[in-house]
Amino acid sequence: MSQVHPVKHLVPDPCVMVIFGASGDLTKRKLIPALCNLAKSNLLPPQFAIIGFAFESLTTEAFRQQLTDGLRDFQTSPVDPKAWDWFVERIFYVQGDFSDPAAFERLKQQVATVEQEMHTGGNRFFYMAVAPKFFGPIVEQLGSCCLTNEEGGCWSRVIIEKPFGHDLDSAKKLNKTVKEVLKESQIYRIDHYLGKETVQNLMVFRFANSIFEPIWSRAFVDHVQITAAETVGVEHRGAYYETSGALRDMVPNHLFQLLTLTAMEPPVSFEADAVRGKQAEVLQAIQPPFPEEVLTKMVRGQYGAGGIGGQTMPGYRDEPNVAHDSNTETFVALKLEIDNWRWAGVPFYLRTGKRLAKRNTEITIYFRRTPFVLFRDTPVRDLETNKLVIEIQPAEGISLQFGAKVPGPIMDIGSVKMDFDYVKYFGDSVATGYERLLHDCMVGDATLFQRADMVEAGWSVIQPVLDVWHALPERHFPNYSAGSWGPAEANELLARDGRHWRHIED
Numbered sequence: 001m002s003q004v005h006p007v008k009h010l011v012p013d014p015c016v017m018v019i020f021g022a023s024g025d026l027t028k029r030k031l032i033p034a035l036c037n038l039a040k041s042n043l044l045p046p047q048f049a050i051i052g053f054a055f056e057s058l059t060t061e062a063f064r065q066q067l068t069d070g071l072r073d074f075q076t077s078p079v080d081p082k083a084w085d086w087f088v089e090r091i092f093y094v095q096g097d098f099s100d101p102a103a104f105e106r107l108k109q110q111v112a113t114v115e116q117e118m119h120t121g122g123n124r125f126f127y128m129a130v131a132p133k134f135f136g137p138i139v140e141q142l143g144s145c146c147l148t149n150e151e152g153g154c155w156s157r158v159i160i161e162k163p164f165g166h167d168l169d170s171a172k173k174l175n176k177t178v179k180e181v182l183k184e185s186q187i188y189r190i191d192h193y194l195g196k197e198t199v200q201n202l203m204v205f206r207f208a209n210s211i212f213e214p215i216w217s218r219a220f221v222d223h224v225q226i227t228a229a230e231t232v233g234v235e236h237r238g239a240y241y242e243t244s245g246a247l248r249d250m251v252p253n254h255l256f257q258l259l260t261l262t263a264m265e266p267p268v269s270f271e272a273d274a275v276r277g278k279q280a281e282v283l284q285a286i287q288p289p290f291p292e293e294v295l296t297k298m299v300r301g302q303y304g305a306g307g308i309g310g311q312t313m314p315g316y317r318d319e320p321n322v323a324h325d326s327n328t329e330t331f332v333a334l335k336l337e338i339d340n341w342r343w344a345g346v347p348f349y350l351r352t353g354k355r356l357a358k359r360n361t362e363i364t365i366y367f368r369r370t371p372f373v374l375f376r377d378t379p380v381r382d383l384e385t386n387k388l389v390i391e392i393q394p395a396e397g398i399s400l401q402f403g404a405k406v407p408g409p410i411m412d413i414g415s416v417k418m419d420f421d422y423v424k425y426f427g428d429s430v431a432t433g434y435e436r437l438l439h440d441c442m443v444g445d446a447t448l449f450q451r452a453d454m455v456e457a458g459w460s461v462i463q464p465v466l467d468v469w470h471a472l473p474e475r476h477f478p479n480y481s482a483g484s485w486g487p488a489e490a491n492e493l494l495a496r497d498g499r500h501w502r503h504i505e506d
């Protein structure tokens, strides 16, 4: 392995973290293991405390026990019992309703007590691990009891989970509500895709290497494909998914993060606003589709019964809490065009779906063909184009595909790969994906969080799709089998342009 330089570690200021919805899954599955990993890397301040707030009736002792039990199942690296004892003593619980001012007064008192006892110095951050309908009301309550005030050099920040809004209007309303209480610099709209190493590496790959940037444009790129395929179905989230669908659930957030990091112009620095400004420009350059374009460039699908890995899977309509005649899409494929100097005429094809054949998230850059085939009078008929595949998960790496001569007396060309594999170079990562994001919030770096204009620009692109689909209920669902690669229309979308989706290998 070539030399990896140690990064400068930055220990955050003393602070209290308040988790709303603390008795739910996210806290025990992701947040606590991530905080333990941070503590292990000495990236938590020595003066730190957590206050869980939720509706469930629990004592601090019972909450601590719940998290201790959860840690056994969800820790991503062994936690030293002594370190856990240190940690658990800093955890507290407040029971309350998210709309009850008296509960917020209790929370305020608890924050004051903890700040005094744990010497956290008045810095706080609030994590909304709650259903989206509570985001606005909780921020309003926090404002009313002055917990979001930043006085005497202290900071107060709020992390808001996705989905940020349900459509363009609701996203704008939510932005307005939270901005009545908070400054933009206090708002951290989280997207867990940005916690993934390989996603963060996109910027490094593009801007720390000089060889790719000159060819990263319409002059050399034919088209780009972004796939986020899942083998899981809707699991226990049928009720939520029925109101969301694949488009809202994955596109304006996760897929648009991948798209903007791939397509953005180089920022002038890695300051939060420099990077986010460039990402926002990409979204603003995507022309929202006309209604007729929605019909030809946007495909939706819903899975029926099928098999994955030898197991029979039910169709979406037979999942718990899903209507038997549901029109909710579990798959989408979109063709988008970015109307700017760099990308005009280069289609970006996006697809995501549940119960597909293989779990795989990747970005593939297809380069243009050579101007003509030089190898006349040989078996070489059709040269493969060069592809750069950026694998996000489960495999993490980058590979460049190019043509090489097949050894032998006859001129023939085979497609070969140069591979970079994260694990081979850097070893297995023990991260949950939340470490970097929690740490960034504590040190006040919002680069990897969405700004209001990015969220609204993202919704503006998909709003026409939502409108047309709403007006024209799909009548042919289910239209793909669990374990396949989605509906036939998704293949036709590319076939019409003389292209095809990259074959994702086993």
Ligand code: BG6
Pocket: 162, 230, 249, 361
């Ligand atoms: C979530 C979606 O935001 O992302 C889920 O709500 C989806 O439906 C998940 O399964 C995918 O995340 P990951 O990290 O497993 O790719």
